[in-house]
Amino acid sequence: MSVKYIVMDIKDNCATALEDIEEGEEVDYNGIKFKINQPIPLGHKFAINDIKQEKFIKKYGQRIGIATENIKLGDWIHTHNIISYYLKEVLNQ
Amino acid sequence: MPNGYMGKILWIDLSTEKLEEEELSEEIYRQYLGGYGLATKLIYENMPANTDPMSPNAIFGFFPGLLTGTVAPLSGRFMVAGKSPLTKTWGDSNCGGYFGPEIKKCGFDAILIKGMANNPKYVTIIEDERQIVDASDLWGLDVVQTENMLKDKHGSVQIASIGQAGENLSLISGIVNDKARIAGRSGFGAVMGSKKLKAIVLKGTKKIEVADKDALIQHTKDYNEGINNATAGGIEGYRTLGTTMGNEILFQIGDTPCKNWGGTKEEFPSERLSKISGVEIDKYKQKSYGCFSCPVRCGAIMKVPEVNLEETHRPEYETCASFGHLLLNDDLMSIFKANDLCNRAGIDTISAGATIAFAIECYENNLISKDDTDGLELTWGNSDSIIKLLSKIINREGIGDLLADGSKIAGEKLGRGSEYAMHSMGQELGMHSPKYYKNMGTTFAFDPTPGRHTTASLDFFVMGPIIKPNGLFEGITLPKKFKRPGEDRSEAEKLFTAIMQFTHSLGLCEFLYVFQKYPLLELVKAVIGWDLDISEAIKTGQRIQTLRQAFTLREGIDIIKNKLPERTVTVDYLEDYRGYCEKIGWNPENGYPLEKTLQNLNLEFVIKDLY
Numbered sequence: 001m002s003v004k005y006i007v008m009d010i011k012d013n014c015a016t017a018l019e020d021i022e023e024g025e026e027v028d029y030n031g032i033k034f035k036i037n038q039p040i041p042l043g044h045k046f047a048i049n050d051i052k053q054e055k056f057i058k059k060y061g062q063r064i065g066i067a068t069e070n071i072k073l074g075d076w077i078h079t080h081n082i083i084s085y086y087l088k089e090v091l092n093q
Numbered sequence: 094m095p096n097g098y099m100g101k102i103l104w105i106d107l108s109t110e111k112l113e114e115e116e117l118s119e120e121i122y123r124q125y126l127g128g129y130g131l132a133t134k135l136i137y138e139n140m141p142a143n144t145d146p147m148s149p150n151a152i153f154g155f156f157p158g159l160l161t162g163t164v165a166p167l168s169g170r171f172m173v174a175g176k177s178p179l180t181k182t183w184g185d186s187n188c189g190g191y192f193g194p195e196i197k198k199c200g201f202d203a204i205l206i207k208g209m210a211n212n213p214k215y216v217t218i219i220e221d222e223r224q225i226v227d228a229s230d231l232w233g234l235d236v237v238q239t240e241n242m243l244k245d246k247h248g249s250v251q252i253a254s255i256g257q258a259g260e261n262l263s264l265i266s267g268i269v270n271d272k273a274r275i276a277g278r279s280g281f282g283a284v285m286g287s288k289k290l291k292a293i294v295l296k297g298t299k300k301i302e303v304a305d306k307d308a309l310i311q312h313t314k315d316y317n318e319g320i321n322n323a324t325a326g327g328i329e330g331y332r333t334l335g336t337t338m339g340n341e342i343l344f345q346i347g348d349t350p351c352k353n354w355g356g357t358k359e360e361f362p363s364e365r366l367s368k369i370s371g372v373e374i375d376k377y378k379q380k381s382y383g384c385f386s387c388p389v390r391c392g393a394i395m396k397v398p399e400v401n402l403e404e405t406h407r408p409e410y411e412t413c414a415s416f417g418h419l420l421l422n423d424d425l426m427s428i429f430k431a432n433d434l435c436n437r438a439g440i441d442t443i444s445a446g447a448t449i450a451f452a453i454e455c456y457e458n459n460l461i462s463k464d465d466t467d468g469l470e471l472t473w474g475n476s477d478s479i480i481k482l483l484s485k486i487i488n489r490e491g492i493g494d495l496l497a498d499g500s501k502i503a504g505e506k507l508g509r510g511s512e513y514a515m516h517s518m519g520q521e522l523g524m525h526s527p528k529y530y531k532n533m534g535t536t537f538a539f540d541p542t543p544g545r546h547t548t549a550s551l552d553f554f555v556m557g558p559i560i561k562p563n564g565l566f567e568g569i570t571l572p573k574k575f576k577r578p579g580e581d582r583s584e585a586e587k588l589f590t591a592i593m594q595f596t597h598s599l600g601l602c603e604f605l606y607v608f609q610k611y612p613l614l615e616l617v618k619a620v621i622g623w624d625l626d627i628s629e630a631i632k633t634g635q636r637i638q639t640l641r642q643a644f645t646l647r648e649g650i651d652i653i654k655n656k657l658p659e660r661t662v663t664v665d666y667l668e669d670y671r672g673y674c675e676k677i678g679w680n681p682e683n684g685y686p687l688e689k690t691l692q693n694l695n696l697e698f699v700i701k702d703l704y
Contacts, residue, residue: 003363006345008338009372018346042346043327057324060338060372064329084322086332 009061108208130598132174147287154205158600162197169385184279189384190271199297235437254292256439265444277441304622336410337371408432414524415446427476447521520544534666583672591634
């Protein structure tokens with residue numbers, strides 16, 4: 001497969017793996033090369049920017065969660081380092 | 094008063110205009126549940142083999158699940174079931190929205206239709222008052238117009254109706270509720286149209302008793318809290334983009350077919366693909382909505398002024414794939430338009446798009462010309478022609494009449510081009526490739542309802558919690574790497590297929606498998622009071638699947654000889670199927686359930702029909 005990940009929207013700070021990506025594997029996003037820091041299973045997210053604690057995780061161009069710790073470029077993003085933004089978003093409507 | 098279910102069903106005979114209630118025993122519910130479990134039992138026993146599905150003797154019905162109508166999460170679904178006029182096999186089609194729960198609120202676990210009216214009719218069941226009403230003024234209207242007129246007349250009611258496609262007996266037509274939710278597969282719009290039944294109108298306030306209300310509320314609260322706090326498992330995607338979140342991803346991983354299943358990624362490159370992405374579609378969203386009792390809410394109302402759509406529904410992934418990727422069509426506006434036309438006319442978007450793909454490939458290969466297409470230039474990605482052709486199919490105008498019954502029949506009538514018809518026994522394949530999901534070929538070819546992607550494909554859910562180490566249920570461990578070619582998947586297929594029948598018959602949305610662990614048996618206990626263990630759940634699922642299979646076999650169909658179009662598959666799906674048959678006690682040579690299997694599943698009444 002030629003493309004190993006997809007970024008859903010230009011405003012996103014995470015990508016979605018289109019196949020299993022191994023730890024240490026080098027990927028290229030917008031001309032910037034970086035290494036994947038943990039194994040990323042198919043369908044899971046990883047950071048394409050550094051994301052500071054309490055900042056939003058953006059996917060589909062929308063806020064889907066809040067970082068619970070500092071997330072580095074290439075880090076796996078999953079339930080261990082983000083919380084949902086959904087209820088806050090709904091309550092704000 | 095039973096818990097969870099209502100204890101009776103309603104028979105509507107359109108020939109005699111009689112409506113009769115029938116009470117069912119708890120034993121039947123326990124063995125067949127609701128949904129297509131109950132449907133198989135009732136229709137198998139009441140409709141003889143080889144009944145013409147569009148004759149007065151044919152029976153079809155609406156079957157909510159056993160949990161439907163309660164607050165149990167994701168439980169608002171129902172099945173339309175009977176004999177498919179498209180495949181001539183067992184047919185079923187699953188649908189969400191608010192119609193299924195209303196059947197229960199009217200006091201029934203199923204509504205079955207038989208007979209045939211002389212003139213267009215609709216049926217009202219409003220509280221305890223039931224009527225068969227003249228529908229002459231509704232005939233010819235689309236489903237949105239129909240729902241609006243009926244709501245003006247009857248107030249706040251739930252409606253299932255057919256549009257022009259069903260009236261025109263298109264074999265790829267469906268039945269629509271909530272103005273855009275369609276039981277699209279298997280061709281039941283034509284069955285309803287053949288009976289001249291335009292609509293069913295429901296309003297009920299009957300209470301569904303539950304065994305343990307506190308437990309039901311607690312399990313529901315816990316599950317919904319998990320969904321609301323989820324940051325993974327695809328939930329955020331479904332909630333944001335609905336199924337269109339797959340428009341790009343599924344194509345990139347090799348799942349979504351393109352160019353009538355014969356194209357390559359290079360023929361629909363990312364700059365074109367991105368024009369029909371879920372993110373692009375989301376720009377037209379006005380608000381999200383969900384089915385009854387669903388915390389995810391993957392539906393959306395859209396406004397698309399570019400094509401004069403003030404209020405329309407978000408196209409599903411399947412629709413985007415069949416009118417987008419499959420036709421090499423990156424004109425998003427045409428996909429919105431096609432979706433709206435199909436929903437209003439009540440035609441299955443998968444079959445409609447795939448049949449247009451067939452026509453385009455015939456045109457591109459000079460098997461048909463402008464003389465045949467009423468002047469349309471049927472080239473790949475020609476969105477103007479696609480929309481015009483769709484309108485012709487809906488109205489059976491010109492070449493549309495040839496195509497209105499799907500690609501298989503069109504090829505046969507045309508006398509050429511059948512190699513471009515991507516179907517299984519007449520039903521166009523769902524928009525998921527067996528080249529990617531290795532088990533999908535087995536499902537497409539050999540499920541008792543051929544061509545459907547939602548019935549039982551194991552690999553479809555590889556990313557969901559069902560394959561996590563703890564599994565979906567206690568006591569089930571599926572092989573972690575079962576998706577990989579060359580491994581024996583038969584044991585996993587056996588379990589998963591049974592679980593799918595079980596959950597569908599409870600009225601649950603199958604997306605529950607991709608979200609998070611669902612308290613399935615706990616909810617059955619809370620709602621109905623049955624202390625089911627996993628082995629009984631699996632046995633029940635096997636019983637339902639085996640009876641679906643028996644229905645199709647009793648029609649004289651040699652299902653094991655069915656073949657999929659070569660370009661859609663790579664693995665030996667027949668070998669997989671034979672392994673599955675062995676595991677569940679069916680004859681691997683012909684797919685017939687063994688006599689001892691039928692006895693073990695309390696299906697002795699089937700033996701005389703198959704042996």
